Amino acid sequence: MPDHSNPEAGAPAIRLYEATVQFEQKRLVFSCEIPTGACVAVTGPSGSGKSTLFNVIAGFQPIGSGTVEIFGKDMAGREPAERPVSIIFQENNLFAHLSVEQNVGLGIDPSLRLGAPERRRVEHALTRVGLEGYGGRKPALLSGGERQRVALARAFVRSRPILLLDEPFAALDPAMRADMAELLRELGTETGSTLLFITHQLEDVRRLADSAMFIDGGTIALMEPIGSFLAHREMPALANFLGIDR
Numbered sequence: 001m002p003d004h005s006n007p008e009a010g011a012p013a014i015r016l017y018e019a020t021v022q023f024e025q026k027r028l029v030f031s032c033e034i035p036t037g038a039c040v041a042v043t044g045p046s047g048s049g050k051s052t053l054f055n056v057i058a059g060f061q062p063i064g065s066g067t068v069e070i071f072g073k074d075m076a077g078r079e080p081a082e083r084p085v086s087i088i089f090q091e092n093n094l095f096a097h098l099s100v101e102q103n104v105g106l107g108i109d110p111s112l113r114l115g116a117p118e119r120r121r122v123e124h125a126l127t128r129v130g131l132e133g134y135g136g137r138k139p140a141l142l143s144g145g146e147r148q149r150v151a152l153a154r155a156f157v158r159s160r161p162i163l164l165l166d167e168p169f170a171a172l173d174p175a176m177r178a179d180m181a182e183l184l185r186e187l188g189t190e191t192g193s194t195l196l197f198i199t200h201q202l203e204d205v206r207r208l209a210d211s212a213m214f215i216d217g218g219t220i221a222l223m224e225p226i227g228s229f230l231a232h233r234e235m236p237a238l239a240n241f242l243g244i245d246r
């Protein structure tokens with residue numbers, strides 16, 4: 001089991017300082033500090049910038065100015081593959097023509113030259129996410145929730161200390177949501193990984209996060225420990241998300 005609890009003593013897992021993205025219609029500016037091992041719910045209205053924030057951290061979205069630091073290192077000029085980050089998108093994480101086993105194996109070796117020890121790691125990861133015996137199947141024969149768990153198994157074998165999950169619960173029914181949350185909590189605890197997950201559901205925030213951020217209009221309007229986050233009353237957009245009648 002990888003242990004990511006302290007990859008660079010002292011430095012936060014992620015530090016953004018005015019990391020700025022300029023789209024044609026919109027400017028997004030992110031500043032925040034996320035401690036190592038945190039499990040952060042990323043919330044905010046549709047179009048507020050949640051996925052863009054993930055792409056900035058993972059390196060898929062270049063920034064025009066500001067800085068992105070991961071474990072104290074400036075990520076400027078570093079490609080996504082060179083960052084200690086795994087990202088799981090809402091959909092289309094898997095290659096349809098590859099088996100489940102091969103999709104997970106890509107996390108170990110992109111050219112899929114896997115020896116016996118690597119195959120055992122793949123098997124172990126599949127077992128860990130509850131998909132023992134599914135290795136030979138193609139993704140088309142899996143449910144949406146199972147496909148998400150294959151993506152999680154791949155992230156698990158990639159063993160990067162930061163895991164970004166874009167709406168990991170969206171395709172799941174209520175029972176599977178609870179299972180997925182439990183699985184993420186266990187993985188976070190066992191590996192010391194820093195987890196950020198986007199959700200539109202207050203229930204997921206309550207169930208899993210130890211802190212939460214609220215993004216509004218392209219900036220991080222709030223980032224707080226879960227207790228005080230849930231107690232906020234004064235921001236109309238957040239109150240709306242929290243379902244509070246003011």
Ligand SMILES: Nc1ncnc2c1ncn2[C@@H]1O[C@H](COP(=O)(O)OP(=O)(O)OP(=O)(O)O)[C@@H](O)[C@H]1O
Pocket residue numbers: 023024025026044045046047048049050051052053
């Ligand atoms: N490649 C792009 N080019 C131009 N504008 C973009 C691009 N990507 C995102 N945007 C705009 O930036 C804003 C933030 O988008 P983003 O996808 O980050 O929001 P979000 O909070 O993840 O939304 P949702 O909850 O609906 O997924 C939106 O107004 C979106 O239209």
